[in-house]
Structure formats: C-alpha cells, structure tokens
C-alpha cells in the first residue's frame with residue numbers, strides 16, 4: 001500500500017462475528033449461519049465493510065472451533081455449505097466482503113491428517129506433525145520426559161504422550177490441537193490448496209490464527225521457566241520463527257498472486273514487534289496486509305501474565321499506541337482493536353460500565369477509530385455490551401479459563417476466590433455470551449436454551465433499547481465509520497500525539513495537507529480542565545462528540561470530542 005495508491009482496506013472497517021454467540025436461527029441454543037444471514041441488514045446499516053467469521057468448519061468444538069477436523073466442510077451446528085453460499089451472496093449483495101478464520105498452526109486431533117499421522121511411526125503423514133521421543137534419560141510418561149519444557153497456552157505441558165507409539169506430540173494449545181509441522185512442504189501444499197478452494201468459492205480473504213507461530217526452531221530448545229510457573233516459556237523458539245517470512249511469502253505466491261479480487265489478509269501475531277510488523281505488512285514483501293499485535297492488550301497485566309491483572313495506566317497505552325503509529329507510518333499498516341473473542345469487554349476493562357457506560361464506550365470507540373489503521377469491531381461492542389457478573393467457576397466454559405483455574409488453585413497456590421476474581425475480569429467467556437438483541441427471553445438470541453448464559457443486564461443493554469435511545473452506542477459507531485469513509489484525513493492523515501505526559505487526557509491530531517482533525521478524550525470519571533493546546537487557526541468545529549455542547553476549556557467524565565480545523 002503506498003500513500004498515492006492506498007489499498008481499499010485503508011478506509012474499511014471490519015466486524016468480527018463469533019457465530020456460536022451471534023444469533024440462533026433454529027432454536028438449538030447455538031448461533032448459526034442462518035442467524036448471521038438474518039442480521040446482515042443490521043450490519044450493513046452499521047456501515048461495516050468486511051465481516052470476519054470466527055471458525056465455522058467441522059470441529060469437535062473443544063476450543064469453540066479453533067480445533068478443525070475438516071477445513072472444507074461447515075460444522076452441522078452452524079449449517080451447511082449451501083447455507084454458507086447463501087450467506088456469502090447476501091454479504092456481497094450488500095456491498096460487504098467476507099473473511100474466513102484460517103487456523104493452520106494446528107488442527108483438531110480428530111482431523112484425518114492427525115489420525116493417520118498418529119497411527120504409526122511409519123505412516124507417511126507422521127512428519128505432518130511434531131513427534132519426538134521422550135527426553136534422553138527419561139521414560140515416556142515420566143514428569144520431565146517431555147521433549148522440551150514448553151508450557152501450553154491452555155495450562156499444562158505443550159507435549160502429550162501417545163502411548164501407542166511411545167512418542168510425544170507438540171500442541172502449543174490444547175492436546176486436542178496438535179501443531180502442524182510447517183517444515184514439511186506437503187503440509188504447506190495442503191493448506192494452500194484449501195485456501196485456494198475457499199477463495200475460488202468467493203471469500204474475500206483470511207484472518208490468520210497465530211500465524212507467526214507457524215515456524216518453530218526445529219531444535220525445539222527448552223525455554224526459561226518464569227517465576228511461579230510450572231513450565232518453560234517456549235515463545236522465543238516459535239514466535240516469528242526462523243522461516244516465517246519465507247512461509248508467508250510462499251503462501252502469497254501460491255494463493256493470492258494473480259487473483260484479481262480485492263482481498264484482505266490480517267495475521268494474528270501474539271508477541272509481534274513493530275520491527276517484525278513492518279516486515280510482515282510491507283506491501284513490497286507481500287506477506288500480510290496487516291497484523292493483530294498484542295502490546296496494548298497486555299499493558300494491564302503484571303509479570304504473572306494474563307491473570308495477574310494490574311489495571312491500565314493510560315500513559316502506558318499512549319506510549320504504546322504512539323510507537324505503533326510512528327512505527328508503521330511510512331511502511332506497513334496497523335489494525336486497530338480493543339475487543340475480540342479472546343479479550344474481555346472493553347467498556348468494563350478500560351471504561352466504566354456502571355456509571356458511564358455510553359460515555360466510556362463511545363470515548364474508546366472514538367479514540368480507536370480515529371487512529372491510523374483499519375478498525376475492527378467485535379460483535380456487541382457497538383452496543384456497549386459489558387463483562388458478565390460470573391458467580392462461580394461452573395459458569396465458565398472456555399477451556400483456557402477452566403484449565404487455568406484448576407492449575408492455579410491446585411498447583412500454583414492461588415485461592416479459589418482470587419482465581420475467580422481473575423476470571424471475572426479477564427476470562428474470554430466475557431466476550432462469548434450471546435449478543436443481546438432485545439429484552440425478550442435470552443435477549444432474542446435464541447428461542448431455545450443458550451449454550452452459554454446471557455448476561456443478566458440484557459433487559460436494558462440490548463440492540464433494540466440502544467438504537468431507540470438518545471444515547472446510542474450503535475449510532476455513534478455508525479458516525480465513526482462514516483467519518484472514516486468520507487474523510488481522507490481519517491484514513492491516511494499523519495498521527496501526532498499531544499500532551500504525552502498528561503495522565504488522563506488522550507489528545508492527538510491527524511493531518512493531511514491543510515486538513516487537521518484533533519481528538520480530545522477524557523479517560524477518567526472526573527471532569528478535566530483542558531491544558532492550553534496551542535490551538536492554531538480559527539476555533540475548530542465539533543465534528544462528533546459523545547456529549548451535547550459543553551465548555552471549550554474542560555471535558556466531562558469520559559467525554560470525547562472530534563474537532564476539525566482547516
């Protein structure tokens with residue numbers, strides 16, 4: 001993407017649908033493709049350009065579809081390939097695009113590839129996965145016999161013994177999610193052929209799950225064991241590994257080259273650095289269009305990681321986002337997100353979901369959408385949906401949460417109440433409760449019993465109520481999306497942070513030629529007296545704000561103002 005020929009997705013907004021929680025059309029309590037089809041007008045009215053569907057492929061659903069057993073079949077719980085084609089046509093008829101979730105770092109352990117690979121040491125697909133003997137000096141099954149000391153992202157070791165062959169296999173996530181061996185060119189070829197099959201079917205691109213994990217250091221060296229943890233941190237040996245750029249370039253050549261469709265690719269890359277991201281998203285290198293980086297969603301965590309919640313210091317976020325804006329200003333492209341199916345609800349995590357839910361939800365939306373990059377909206381974020389008041393560990397279904405609770409309370413000395421408190425703040429299930437459409441039973445999500453309980457605040461927090469309200473989060477998002485569509489300065493303008501050291505004011509400008517947009521956000525529940533911002537030129541006009549007209553020299557709690565001065 002170059003400034004004089006900006007790619008179409010630099011003015012696009014992407015909406016993530018987590019199908020199992022979006023809308024249920026057949027009353028089985030699980031969201032499905034029919035449910036998404038029924039909400040296309042709602043999404044088109046919001047103004048989004050691209051829908052990203054979390055996995056809908058055949059899967060045992062151990063990790064809610066991120067464990068795939070057939071990449072070219074729709075799981076019956078979501079529908080059929082014919083229903084998919086109908087949905088895709090409906091998306092295209094409304095001028096939107098559809099992106100699939102590509103999960104090829106690992107498959108399900110029920111995928112035929114793995115079943116064959118595991119059947120014997122001599123099977124031709126043995127090398128399609130990472131199989132290793134027990135560590136020298138240890139008997140298979142003995143603690144410490146794992147070929148490397150890496151821990152899984154979902155607790156426990158990243159290696160599981162297969163008693164049949166006496167070898168271990170690698171799984172960076174659950175044992176039900178064995179890692180594919182991307183060193184094997186047959187694996188890569190099979191993945192590219194599947195990707196081409198979906199593109200030939202008419203999809204418009206991919207969100208690539210942990211795509212920077214594909215290349216591992218083949219020596220599989222041990223990692224350092226962090227304080228208080230049971231297993232080693234293997235990430236230095238698989239994060240953006242030795243051949244990752246080679247693999248992504250090969251993928252682009254085998255899959256995307258020569259296609260005349262306007263496609264979009266976004267690589268989910270935990271731990272990616274700005275330097276790496278510049279390489280991954282440099283259009284000249286043709287690897288991916290943009291990446292999901294994780295720096296900003298780790299700032300409220302202590303040395304203990306995700307469950308060691310410390311709260312966010314705004315100065316840390318301003319520093320981080322400023323670095324990413326500067327880092328990708330000349331080469332490459334940022335994605336912009338604060339929510340997805342793995343993150344707790346932003347209005348609860350970074351705002352005030354009790355006293356100032358509308359104000360803080362719209363403040364964060366404006367801050368995010370006015371940065372330079374492609375914004376991503378996660379289902380329900382446009383309604384100001386909140387975290388859930390979970391009361392017991394039995395309320396949770398996410399394996400990451402359930403596994404950690406068990407390991408923390410039985411092996412890490414964490415009390416049950418402390419572990420429950422951590423889950424309440426950070427569990428992925430906060431984002432996975434059904435979308436709240438109305439105040440009807442189960443929030444209008446299903447006529448059956450939802451697979452995961454609806455947030456009890458659905459009676460007041462729901463799409464019908466929001467869109468009928470004077471203070472509508474949905475309509476505020478609509479205006480932000482229109483602002484990006486209609487203003488090149490929002491799309492491409494140079495980002496300049498202001499008041500970098502102010503503890504609660506988030507202020508920045510976007511400049512393109514003579515056009516200047518200024519954003520002022522009060523990231524606090526207290527009134528903020530504005531410092532002298534050395535306004536240049538006439539008094540700037542208010543383009544969009546989340547309060548009615550107020551005093552020019554102060555901001556109300558969680559107030560944001562988008563100002564334009566030429």
Ligand code: TEU
Pocket residue numbers: 063066067103153173209210268270306341342400428
């Ligand atoms: O998540 C990748 C990832 O790093 C997650 O472990 C994430 O950081 C963590 O859940 C935050 O708490 C992707 C998918 O988005 C996630 O839903 C899958 O569970 C995971 O990969 C395995 O496919």
